[in-house]
Amino acid sequence: MNKKRPVFLNLFAIQFPITAIVSILHRASGVLLFLFIPCLLSVLASSLASEADFNALRDTFSQPLAKLLLWLFLAALSYHIIAGIRHLLMDMDIGDSLQAGRWGARIVLALSVIVILLIGVGLWR
Amino acid sequence: MAINNLSYGRHGLRDWLLQRVSAVIIAAYFLFLVGFWLTHPGFDYDTWMSLFARPWVSLFSLLFLISLFVHAWIGIWIVATDYLKGAFLRYTVLILVALSFIAFFAWGVQILWSVPA
Ligand code: HEM
Numbered sequence: 001m002n003k004k005r006p007v008f009l010n011l012f013a014i015q016f017p018i019t020a021i022v023s024i025l026h027r028a029s030g031v032l033l034f035l036f037i038p039c040l041l042s043v044l045a046s047s048l049a050s051e052a053d054f055n056a057l058r059d060t061f062s063q064p065l066a067k068l069l070l071w072l073f074l075a076a077l078s079y080h081i082i083a084g085i086r087h088l089l090m091d092m093d094i095g096d097s098l099q100a101g102r103w104g105a106r107i108v109l110a111l112s113v114i115v116i117l118l119i120g121v122g123l124w125r
Numbered sequence: 126m127a128i129n130n131l132s133y134g135r136h137g138l139r140d141w142l143l144q145r146v147s148a149v150i151i152a153a154y155f156l157f158l159v160g161f162w163l164t165h166p167g168f169d170y171d172t173w174m175s176l177f178a179r180p181w182v183s184l185f186s187l188l189f190l191i192s193l194f195v196h197a198w199i200g201i202w203i204v205a206t207d208y209l210k211g212a213f214l215r216y217t218v219l220i221l222v223a224l225s226f227i228a229f230f231a232w233g234v235q236i237l238w239s240v241p242a
Contacts, residue, residue, distance in 0.1 A: 048174065077155065085152075
């Protein structure tokens with residue numbers, strides 16, 4: 001390969017198509033969810049262990065940092081599911097033309113923002 | 126070419142299908158939990174325990190756990206294969222993930238098991 005070929009990697013100037021953004025966010029949310037698996041199991045364990053543990057968990061999740069983490073998890077999960085449904089539809093040849101793909105990507109982003117904001121409102125209400 | 130992977134042989138199509146079936150089961154399980162939470166306003170420990178005491182919920186939870194680890198394993202395998210180009214690093218990471226999944230799965234089963242019927 002020509003070692004002197006020009007390299008253009010200014011991340012602020014490169015424009016990604018909206019479909020690429022939706023796709024990379026789906027991957028990022030998947031990896032984030034994977035990292036949350038131990039948290040998920042430990043929450044399930046203490047929620048079922050005893051009434052005292054259950055109530056302690058409730059107190060924990062009324063604290064700002066724990067709430068923020070819970071929101072992050074729910075945001076990643078909501079996005080991953082919404083974008084995942086688009087993925088499954090496109091696997092079935094629904095909405096997989098270039099134009100429909102772009103619209104699908106916009107719908108996924110808009111819907112995710114709405115759902116994530118609503119969850120936030122629900123958590124801090 | 127198929128030497129450098131941890132999926133036994135060339136099972137792309139099988140993995141692809143498993144990834145989709147497991148996705149649907151995981152989504153159904155989370156929506157089920159959210160639905161339960163939304164329809165039980167004064168939600169407390171007893172409500173929560175009685176949910177997991179039902180045999181079909183235990184079964185559904187077990188199915189969820191299996192799907193979760195199948196889905197996450199295939200997903201992480203794909204991501205690792207895309208980004209970790211060095212075979213040693215990739216194997217190390219994937220073996221650690223596999224070992225932790227075995228432990229986590231055992232933990233999950235033990236949690237479900239501990240709920241009295
Ligand atoms: C906590 C649970 C979950 C975890 C840890 C997880 C993790 C992942 C990971 C790491 C990937 C690979 C990403 C990639 O290839 O770019 C992936 C792919 C995928 N996920 Fe999930 N996921 C979860 C739940 C779900 C749910 C509920 C759905 C339902 C719609 C879903 C749908 C998909 C689909 C369709 C793919 C395939 C993407 C592709 O082939 O490129 N996932 N997931």
